[in-house]
Amino acid sequence: MFSSHLKRASFGLAAAGILAAASIGAQAQQKEIKIGVIYDYTGPLAAGGSSLQALGAKIVIDYFNSQGGVEGYKINAIYADAQSKPDVAINEAVRLIEQENVDMLLGFYSSAQCVPVSAKVDALKKFMWITTCISPAVLKDRNLKYVFRAQPHGGLFGLQSPEFLAHYAKDRLGIEPGDLKVAIIHEDGAYGSGVAGGNKAGAKQQGFKVVLKEGYSATAPDLSSLVTKLKRARPDVILHTGYNPDITLFLRQARELGLRFKALVGHGAGYGVPDKLFDAFGKDANHIFNVDPVSIWLVSPEVLEPGLPDITRMVGEQYRKAEPDTKEFSAHVGMAASNSYVFFSDVLPRAIKKYGGIDADSLRQAALETDIPVGGTLMGYGVKFNPPEHEMAGQNDRASPVIVQYIDNKAHIVWPKALQSLDPVLPLPKDSPYAK
C-alpha cells in the first residue's frame, strides 16, 4: 500500500518535474523580440530602392536567427508594406504596435513616411530604429526620445557634393569655385528638400553661383519645362535628388532637349540603383556621380574590425541568392544590412544584458551608450548617437556618405580622398550626349 502510494507520489512528482521543465523550456523558446519591419514592397518607391533595403534588413534578421537569436531572444520579425504611401506607413506602424504588440519598429525607406511615423511612434513610447530615410526633418528640433538613426542624414549628403566640386573645380573644370554655376533640382518631398537644403548651404559655403533651385513632384508626367529652364540657366554642374521614375524621365528629356553640363551629381535613392540607370541609358549613364552611404562591397576589408568582412560576404551571398539577375550589387541592400547589424550586434545585446529587457527604455538606454569606432560597422563608419539635448537627438554623429562615380555599371569611390579608388573623371567626356 505504502509503496504504491510512494510510487504514485514519485510518479506524480516526476510528472510535475517534467511539466515544469517543459514549461521552462517553452518559456525559453518563447523568449523573443517582436519587431515590426516596415519598407515599401509595392508602389513606385519599392523599385526605387525600398525593396532592396527590405532585403538587406531581412538577410541580417535571418542571419541572427540562424545563430540562435540575440542573447537568447529569437527575432520575430513581422514585415509590413508601406505601399510607398505615408498614410499607409503610419497605419501599419500603429497596427504593428497596437494590434501585433511589437516591441519595436525597424526600417523605413522614405523620409516622407519617416517624418510623421517617427513622431507617432515616439508618442506611443515605442523604440524605432531607422535604417534608411535620411531627411534631417525626421530628427531635427523634434527632441524625439525613442527614435535612432545610424544612417547619415540628408544635410550631409547635400554638403558632400559641393565640397567635392570645390576641390576639383579649378583643376578639372578650369573654373574658380566662386564662378562655378550649379543648379539644384530635387523631388519636393522631405527627402529631396532635405538634401537640396544641404546642397544650397554647401554651395553657399563654397561660394558657388546657384543659377536654379527647384523642386518637382516625383510623379510629374513631364519635366520638359524644368529642362528648358536648366538650358537657359546654363549650369556647369547639376545637383539632383530624386527617386526612380523621375530620374529616368529627367535624364531622357534632358537628352532629347539637348541639355548640356559638365557633371551630374545624384544623391541616393534612384541614383543608388546603377543597374536601372544602365538598363535605361546604357553608356549614357557613364560618369554620373552619386552621393550615398558607401556600398558595403566597396569597403576595403582591411579597414574593418575582424569578423565584419565575413558578414559582408554573407550578405552578398544571400543577396545573390534572392536576386540572381543582379549585375552590380546595389548599395541599398548593404545599407539596411549594415544599419540593422549595428542594432542586433550592439544595441540589443546591451539592452538585454545591462538593462534587463527589450522595452523601449532599455533599448533607448542601450542605444545612447553605443560607441562604435570607425571600422566597426559594415559600412566602415562609426556609430555614436547625439544625446537627448542635441538639436538632432538620436542621429548618428559618426556617419557620413561617400561619392561614387559609375563607369560601365561599376561604382568607384571618388570622395572623400582618403577612400578614393578612382581619380574622378571630370568634366563629362565628349562622347557623352550630355557633355558641354
Place this chain on the structure above:
Amino acid sequence: MDTIFDIYLLEALINGLLFGGVLALLSLGLNLIFGVVDVVWICYAEVVMFGMYAIFWLHGVYDLPIVLAALLAIIGTGAMGFLVHFLVISPILGSAPINQLLATGGLLFFLQSFATLLWGIEFRNIGLRLPVLQWGELFFSYARLLAFGIAVIGMAAIYLFLTRTYMGTAIRAISQDREIMTLMGVDSRKVYLVTSVVGGSLAGLAASLLVLQYDVHPFVGLSFGPITFVICVMGGLGNMVGGFIAAFILSEVISIGGFYAELEWGYVAAFVLFIIVMFIRPEGILGKKS
C-alpha cells in the same frame, strides 16, 4: 535672354504642344467610352499600363520588331477592353453612376496589384533611345513628335469611323439617345462592346507611344490617370473634340506656367483653370448641357 520672348519660351511652347499630343491621345479612348457607354473608366490608365508591359515583353524581351509589338499590344488592350466591358461594366450598366465609378475604381486597384503580382515592382524600359532632333538652338523629342502626329491621326481616324461607317453611325446614335435606339432595333450591347474594344485599342495605341518615353511599372498610371480624367471633364465628358482642345490648353498652361514659375506652379495654374472652367461651364468646354 532677358526679353520676355526668348528661344526658350518658344521651346516651352512647343514642349507644351507635344505634351498635349500625349494627353490628347490618352483622353481619346476614355472620352469615346464615356460618350457611348456612359461609364467612366477610372482604370483607363491602368489598361494603358498593361499595353506598355505588353510592348516591353514583346519588344524588350522577345525581340519582336517594335511596330509588331505595338500592333499586338493594341490588339491585346482591345481584348482587355472587351473583357472589362463584358465582365465588369455590363453587369452594372443599369446601376447608379456612383456604383459604376466604384466598380471601375476597384478595377484600378485590382489591375495595379495584378501587375505587381505578375511582373513585380521593377521599373522596366525597352532601352530604346530615339535620335535627337535639333533645329538650330531648338531641340525636339522624337517620341513626343510621334505621339503628337499619331494623336492627330488617331483623332481623324476616330472621326471618320464615327461619321463614315455604319457602326460609327450606330455608336453616335446610341450616344445621343440610348433608349430610343434600342426600340429601333439597334443591339446596344453590341455597340457597347465595339466601343469598349475601340477604346481599349486606343489605350494600346497610347501605350505604344508612352513606352518610348516612360519606364513601365505597375503604378505608372498614377502619373497619367488623374490628368487624363481632368482633361476629359474639362473638355466635356464624352466629347472627343472638347477633350482634344482641353488637352492642349492644360498642357500649355502646365508648360508655360512651369517655365515662368516653378514646375509645380504650372500644375497649380492648370488645376485652378480647371476649377474656373467648372464654375463657368460645369458641362465642360464643349459638353452638352444636361
